Amino acid sequence: MKTIIEPFRIRSVEPLRHTTPAQREQFLQTAGYNLFELRASDILIDLLTDSGTSAMSTYQWSAMMRGDESYAGSESFFRLKKVVDELTGFGHMIPTHQGRAAERILFTLMCRPGHIVPNNTHFDTTRANIEFSGARAVDLPLPEAADTQARLPFKGNMDVAALEKLIETEGADKIPLIMLTVTNNSGGGQPVSMANIRAVHTVARRHKIPFYLDACRFAENAWFIQQEEPGFERLTPKQIAQAMFSHADGCTFSAKKDAFANIGGMLGTNDDEVAQKQRDLLILTEGFPTYGGLAGRDLEAIAVGLEEVLDHDYLEYRIASTRYLGRNIADHGVPIVEPPGGHAIYIDAGRMLPHIPKHEFPGQSLAVELYRHAGVRSVEIGSVMFGEHARHELLRLAIPRRVYTQSHIDYLVEAILEVNARKESLRGLRITYEPPHLRHFTAKFEPL
Numbered sequence: 245m246k247t248i249i250e251p252f253r254i255r256s257v258e259p260l261r262h263t264t265p266a267q268r269e270q271f272l273q274t275a276g277y278n279l280f281e282l283r284a285s286d287i288l289i290d291l292l293t294d295s296g297t298s299a300m301s302t303y304q305w306s307a308m309m310r311g312d313e314s315y316a317g318s319e320s321f322f323r324l325k326k327v328v329d330e331l332t333g334f335g336h337m338i339p340t341h342q343g344r345a346a347e348r349i350l351f352t353l354m355c356r357p358g359h360i361v362p363n364n365t366h367f368d369t370t371r372a373n374i375e376f377s378g379a380r381a382v383d384l385p386l387p388e389a390a391d392t393q394a395r396l397p398f399k400g401n402m403d404v405a406a407l408e409k410l411i412e413t414e415g416a417d418k419i420p421l422i423m424l425t426v427t428n429n430s431g432g433g434q435p436v437s438m439a440n441i442r443a444v445h446t447v448a449r450r451h452k453i454p455f456y457l458d459a460c461r462f463a464e465n466a467w468f469i470q471q472e473e474p475g476f477e478r479l480t481p482k483q484i485a486q487a488m489f490s491h492a493d494g495c496t497f498s499a500k501k502d503a504f505a506n507i508g509g510m511l512g513t514n515d516d517e518v519a520q521k522q523r524d525l526l527i528l529t530e531g532f533p534t535y536g537g538l539a540g541r542d543l544e545a546i547a548v549g550l551e552e553v554l555d556h557d558y559l560e561y562r563i564a565s566t567r568y569l570g571r572n573i574a575d576h577g578v579p580i581v582e583p584p585g586g587h588a589i590y591i592d593a594g595r596m597l598p599h600i601p602k603h604e605f606p607g608q609s610l611a612v613e614l615y616r617h618a619g620v621r622s623v624e625i626g627s628v629m630f631g632e633h634a635r636h637e638l639l640r641l642a643i644p645r646r647v648y649t650q651s652h653i654d655y656l657v658e659a660i661l662e663v664n665a666r667k668e669s670l671r672g673l674r675i676t677y678e679p680p681h682l683r684h685f686t687a688k689f690e691p692l
Contacts, residue, residue, distance in 0.1 A: 340537060343496060343501075359380070362383075366381045427461045433461075454515070458496050503546045505549050605673050
């Protein structure tokens with residue numbers, strides 16, 4: 245059979261609320277044209293993020309019933325640890341309440357003013373936590389990634405030559421760690437090859453710099469390696485993921501992505517001394533090291549999710565569904581970051597709306613119009629989110645795992661193409677309020 249179906253059936257449903265364009269315009273005005281400020285009940289299809297928005301399986305829900313809520317030494321922790329140890333091979337696994345908590349602990353301990361942290365592309369909270377420590381976050385994407393229309397199998401790779409030059413210019417002593425984000429979220433959800441992971445590992449090892457993966461979407465990355473990189477076609481996604489982790493000294497991980505959990509994260513490391521410092525800070529800010537700010541039931545859900553996410557049928561469906569969305573809008577004239585990634589489709593709003601200059605935020609304008617027109621919430625990945633660090637003006641359509649059906653995706657395609665048909669009528673916005681950090685979450689706008 246050629247048709248790839250959802251590898252699950254639905255046993256519980258949540259009603260969606262339909263609203264009118266006039267109602268949505270009022271909601272936008274009240275929210276200051278910031279889609280983060282909308283009420284979830286006023287959204288028809290919510291593609292703001294794939295983080296913490298997944299549908300959990302019957303196995304996850306049943307596992308939650310055995311959650312051990314002991315403050316210390318919870319059996320749920322040891323069940324999760326067994327799964328993580330087998331998957332990553334790291335000497336230490338430290339749970340946190342979500343990925344950005346893991347980032348904060350890592351960068352608080354390893355970074356100080358004057359330090360530089362290179363990455364293929366930092367995402368918003370990663371960059372913010374690095375800069376909050378006084379260090380500088382540096383993006384080193386492939387030169388080819390500057391062209392959103394270029395079709396490369398591993399467009400999320402780090403520019404290893406640029407990494408070597410950075411170390412030579414700045415000195416290894418100024419680089420406390422090297423990070424590699426898999427898949428490359430800010431770079432369009434593009435995967436990273438095993439060859440690139442190995443190359444970055446080699447550079448880090450030669451200069452004695454710790455190498456960490458931002459592993460939020462490790463399973464999706466493993467699938468792309470299996471499908472696109474010669475020599476890996478006969479390995480399972482789990483075997484490929486294990487190989488990915490074997491080249492790193494540690495990782496940060498948000499369980500709200502590739503573990504189907506609604507909350508949770510973790511730190512992994514092979515360094516005994518670093519692990520002890522991480523646990524000490526964890527106790528101060530998150531909780532005891534065997535729960536890390538999570539309930540025992542959450543630890544159970546993560547443990548099951550980490551096994552389910554590596555299922556061949558699930559990953560095949562997941563990537564095919566995302567590709568279907570991307571191809572059905574791109575082939576009808578909507579410019580996207582090519583090729584389609586794993587967890588999201590990124591519309592190149594700068595290319596789609598050339599009449600809206602960068603300082604008037606074309607990505608935010610498109611996000612507002614897509615909600616006004618069809619009740620779909622998305623998120624700007626551009627100058628609103630990254631300011632002067634923005635390389636492109638993108639709109640991200642992040643697809644929650646196991647939540648929406650094929651008809652939802654077809655509705656989305658129709659809505660995007662209808663907005664594209666009258667794109668010249670869209671206008672920019674200006675910011676009327678912004679906070680000092682991570683402004684995209686709470687900034688206010690007004691139309692121009």
